[in-house]
Each structure stands twice: as structure tokens, then as C-alpha cells.
Amino acid sequence: MRNRVIGLFLCLILAVSTAVILVSVKSEQVLVIGTAVPYPPFEFNHVNSAGALYVGGFDIDLARYLAPHSGYRDVAVKVMPFDQLVPALDSGQIDMIVAGFPLNYTSDPNVVYSVPYWEASQSLVVRSGGQFHPTGVGDLAGRNIAAIDLISQRRLVKTEIYTVVGATNNVSPCTKTKAPCVYRYTSLSLALTDLQKGRLDGVVIDTPVARALASLFNVTFAFKLYNGPMYAFAVRRDHTQLLNSINHSLNVFIGTLEWDELVYANFRS
Numbered sequence: 001m002r003n004r005v006i007g008l009f010l011c012l013i014l015a016v017s018t019a020v021i022l023v024s025v026k027s028e029q030v031l032v033i034g035t036a037v038p039y040p041p042f043e044f045n046h047v048n049s050a051g052a053l054y055v056g057g058f059d060i061d062l063a064r065y066l067a068p069h070s071g072y073r074d075v076a077v078k079v080m081p082f083d084q085l086v087p088a089l090d091s092g093q094i095d096m097i098v099a100g101f102p103l104n105y106t107s108d109p110n111v112v113y114s115v116p117y118w119e120a121s122q123s124l125v126v127r128s129g130g131q132f133h134p135t136g137v138g139d140l141a142g143r144n145i146a147a148i149d150l151i152s153q154r155r156l157v158k159t160e161i162y163t164v165v166g167a168t169n170n171v172s173p174c175t176k177t178k179a180p181c182v183y184r185y186t187s188l189s190l191a192l193t194d195l196q197k198g199r200l201d202g203v204v205i206d207t208p209v210a211r212a213l214a215s216l217f218n219v220t221f222a223f224k225l226y227n228g229p230m231y232a233f234a235v236r237r238d239h240t241q242l243l244n245s246i247n248h249s250l251n252v253f254i255g256t257l258e259w260d261e262l263v264y265a266n267f268r269s
Helices: 002-027 058-069 082-091 188-197 207-216 240-253 257-267
Strands: 030-035 044-047 053-056 074-079 111-113 122-127 144-148 181-185 202-206 219-226 234-236
Touching: 030 058, 030 082, 053 058, 053 074, 058 074, 058 240, 058 257, 082 111, 082 234, 122 188, 122 207, 144 188, 181 188, 188 202, 202 207, 202 219, 207 219, 207 257, 234 240
Parallel strands: 030 074, 144 181, 144 202
Antiparallel strands: 044 053, 111 234, 122 202, 122 219
């Protein structure tokens, strides 16, 4: 009986030791992500204070946050042309695509997507406590509106209602009566300053940024201007554990104050 108890005890120790080893091995793994640059502020080449070149941006910061919460020790970034990301994932060169990758972008049966983490639409924020409470485009006639141009200078305000006037980061009184006066800003921080000073009536920015601003600053989310694509991470279909871990981490993280701060840190300038 005594030998049997000792045997069971040894088996228990072995099982626990094995579990510890498995966790330890998993925590030493590096998550290899594939991305394409430049697509600021999601992905771009950045030079740090020591003069070293590395890839930064919102997507990369998000991946670095998710990795340890999903059982990985670190992230390794591989840069390649956008059209090579799916083949690299298929062949096992990378574990995950992190590149402002639109949901359902590819029909490759080996590729599955995480829960969406970004909505590439644009929305309007206004000053909290002010007298301006727009609910739709028709309320913007004769108003000074800032359009934030951050995404590779390619996505100003994708809607037919605007004719962009004025100089970058510079607002003059709006004289139009049937349409909004839209000014192109390259700095969200400057636009928010002008909004608080009353020089602007509203600021147009990516919808997730607009929602983050509402929790961080004295601004109110007004309405969405138009719908856009959803971004998600992509992994191989057989990487079920990775997908489940990433999805869980995203669901827990998105919408928290820490998430809002990460969003603003990447979109403010």
C-alpha cells in the first residue's frame, strides 16, 4: 500500500513537472509576425534615440502587448511586400499577419482571422458641454471641421460631402453656408487644441480614435460619417491555440483605458 501511495505521489510530481515544463517552453516562444511598411500610423520604419532602425506603429505595439498575454516571450517582425504576406503565412515563415489587414481580404482556405480590432471608418467628435450637437452631415453646414490626415497622406476624409479648403493646421473663419469648411490637419493634438479653443466645431478621425478621445478628453462622439473595412490579424487555420489566445486577449483589451491610451499615443501626431 505504501509503495502504491509513493508511486501515485511520484506520478503526480511528474505530471506537475511536465505541466511546468510545457508552460516554460511556451513562454520562451517568439511570435513571428509579418508586416508591410509604410502604412503609418499602423506600420512604419522608425529610428530610436540610439539611431537604430526598427518597425513601429499601432499594429506592432498592439502585437507586442498581446504576445505575453497569449503565452509568448517576445515578438519578431518580418517586413515584406503586402502581397507576400499570405504566402509567407502559408509556408510557415511567419505566425501571424499584422499589417492593417482587412477582414476577409483573402479567400485562402488556410487563413483564418482574429476578431476585428479596428474599424477603418471615420467619425466626428465635438466639444463636450458646447452648444453644437450634430447628428448627421446636414448639421455641418457653415461649420469649421478638421480632417485628420494620418494614414500615409491617403485617407483625408473619404466622403463626397466635403471640399477641402484652407492650409494644413490653419483655420480661418468659415464663410460657407451650404457646406462645412474642412481643414486638413496632420496633427490630432493641434486639432484637439483648436477644438477646445473654439476655433473648430468638430474633428473627423478614425472611428476607434474618436471613441478613445471621448474617454480621454473633453470631447463627445457625435456620429459616424461612413462605414469602412474592418482590420484583423490573420493566422494559419491549424494554429487554433494561437487564434484563441489572440482573440481572448483582444476581447479583454479593446475598450479599456489602456487601449484608449495606446490608440491616442499612435494617432496624436
